[in-house]
Amino acid sequence: MSTDKKEHIINTAIGLFAERGFEGTSIRDLAAKAEVNIAMVNYYFGSKDKLFEAMLVQKASYMREKLEEIANDKSRSDIEKMDAVVEAYVNRILSQHQYHRIIHQELMLKQREEVHNSIINIFSKNTLIIKSIIEQGIKKKAFKKVDPELTFATILGTINQVMLSKGMCNLLINKEKNFNPYTDETFKKRIITHLKQIVHSLLLQH
Amino acid sequence: MSTDKKEHIINTAIGLFAERGFEGTSIRDLAAKAEVNIAMVNYYFGSKDKLFEAMLVQKASYMREKLEEIANDKSRSDIEKMDAVVEAYVNRILSQHQYHRIIHQELMLKQREEVHNSIINIFSKNTLIIKSIIEQGIKKKAFKKVDPELTFATILGTINQVMLSKGMCNLLINKEKNFNPYTDETFKKRIITHLKQIVHSLLLQH
DNA sequence: TTGAATTAAACAAACGTTTGATTAATTAAT
DNA sequence: ATTAATTAATCAAACGTTTGTTTAATTCAA
Incomplete structure (x- = not known):
């Protein structure tokens, strides 16, 4: 009860x-x-x-475990790891978009400093994992020299930008108002496809 | 007085x-x-x-005029237009980061529907301008086929992601706490460089 | 001297929180 | 098995504060 x-x-x-x-x-x-x-x-x-x-x-969602699992998976190439990171984040944020929006609010505001700092701390650790994947790719000369931190910011920022408001979603998707972007598989695939395209073109040598 | x-x-x-x-x-x-x-x-x-x-x-900053000026500038190639868009947004958001953060909050929340809708409306029009630039590049086969709306979301989302909180900035930049990321020219150039790299690798044919 | 600017004080409404009474459920004692 | 005692859940009402806003008196400037 x-x-x-x-x-x-x-x-x-x-x-x-x-x-x-x-x-x-x-x-x-x-x-x-x-x-x-x-x-x-x-x-x-x-x-x-x-x-x-x-x-x-x-409602805390521990992304770190998932990221470390991806980073340590030796059956995946570095670019496959980045693809997996993209998919993991899109899935996580879409499925927990309300919780994620609250976190986003806390990150922006200076209220509740303790909460604010712990969010930044979590984010900091996740950044390091992504950074290590990217730097490994660069060292192997499979990846171009890029800005690892800002590459991560691009992945997260893109998802946030489209997930921030339902109105923003429907604007991007050209759908009627009662359409629910958070459960639409086509929309999800569209974001994943775009982000993979970004990551591939940015990172991979030609 | x-x-x-x-x-x-x-x-x-x-x-x-x-x-x-x-x-x-x-x-x-x-x-x-x-x-x-x-x-x-x-x-x-x-x-x-x-x-x-x-x-x-x-404090409203009318990005649309600036964007239309860029879009209609025949002395610039399509990719140069995209570069100019990146620079314009980074400059604008960095110089008005507090105002921009407030807009961001309003976009996320469902309070004050009128404000919310007018923000989405402005955003909608700006998206169309960027979209037209990208689609022109695609038609001329100078650009690869990409998702125009999500490409814009990536540009804005990346800037937002790093500008959201000072703590986030300093995390990305590895600087001490009293460092001011909003006025630092090196940081600004770093963001612009990264975004141009993104835009070039995503859009340009090889 | 007139109108605008500024003030301290007060206003009702809304806020987070607490209270004390009441009911429902559980446990202990006979 | 029945009653008594105890605990937990729920409620309406009220608590003291803070909120946005207004008043009425005062100061200031032209």
């Missing part, structure tokens, strides 16, 4: 935080949408801030 | 909105930082919302 309802509150909160931001969401809004009493949020989580942290912990 | 103080309030507001978001910034915070009386904000702007709109109008 308790766990179910806690999760239900967290899931409702994710939707609201993603659409309105943390400070733009009141506990009354949240309680109303989750159809629970106002007091339940503080009863379960202690405070609005702690609800936020509980949400981050529960 | 009036104009000076109004501008001073707007400039202070930009800094706060960029760091804490619109709902995360109280009029009291703003008044304190701008060193004016709390009542002055409503005296000059009518309301917090209207201050926000006044700020958007005053």
Whole structure:
């Protein structure tokens, strides 16, 4: 019971935080949408801030393990590793786009410094893994000399740019308003294809 | 007098909105930082919302004119036009990074639908201009067949990704904390170089 | 002296949070 | 097996603060 309802509150909160931001969401809004009493949020989580942290912990997606698995996979060439990185990020961000949007907000704002720093820390470690893949490719002369950090920024930035707002998605995709870009496989493939094209043309020698 | 103080309030507001978001910034915070009386904000702007709109109008940067100038410049080749687009965006976003961050926030959130839609509308028109440049290059067989919308998303997304947070900048740049990435010419050139490399390798035939 | 600028104070509404009562479910004692 | 005691969940109501906004008085400049 308790766990179910806690999760239900967290899931409702994710939707609201993603659409309105943390400070733009009141506990009354949240309680109303989750159809629970106002007091339940503080009863379960202690405070609005702690609800936020509980949400981050529960919905955290550990990309690092996936990236390290890709980086250490000796059956893949370096360019295949980069392709796998692209696919992993597109899949992850598309499937968790609300959570990802909240992270994105926190990254932009200077509120909640602790959260902010831990996001940058995670990002920092992921950057190092991508960097090592790219530098290996360069050392083997399979890759051109590129800017490893900014190459990673391009991959993530492109996905973010199209995933930021539904309106932006529909603009890029030329679809009607009730179309859901987050579940559309064609759209996903389009992003993956574009990013692979970017990565291949940027990295591979001719 | 009036104009000076109004501008001073707007400039202070930009800094706060960029760091804490619109709902995360109280009029009291703003008044304190701008060193004016709390009542002055409503005296000059009518309301917090209207201050926000006044700020958007005053600090709006009309990229479209610049883009159309580039697109219609017959002395430039298509790839040179794309290079000019890259430079224009990097310069614009770096020089107005706080304003740009606020626009970015509004794009992500579902608050203030009117603002949200007008941002998407502006973006939509800019996308069309870039698209026309790329499609001209493709028609002339100077460019490879690429995804024009996503190519634009890559340019903007890359800049956004590195400009989102100062922490992110310093992570990419490996500099000490008091280093200011927004005014550093070396950093700017690094981004421009990377993006031109992306655009060239993606678009140009070999 | 008139109108604009500025102020401290107050306003209602909304905020996150806490309370104390009530109900439902679980455990312990007889 | 039944009752009593204990715990957990839920609720409406209220708490003190902070919010955006307004007032009315005062200062300033022309």
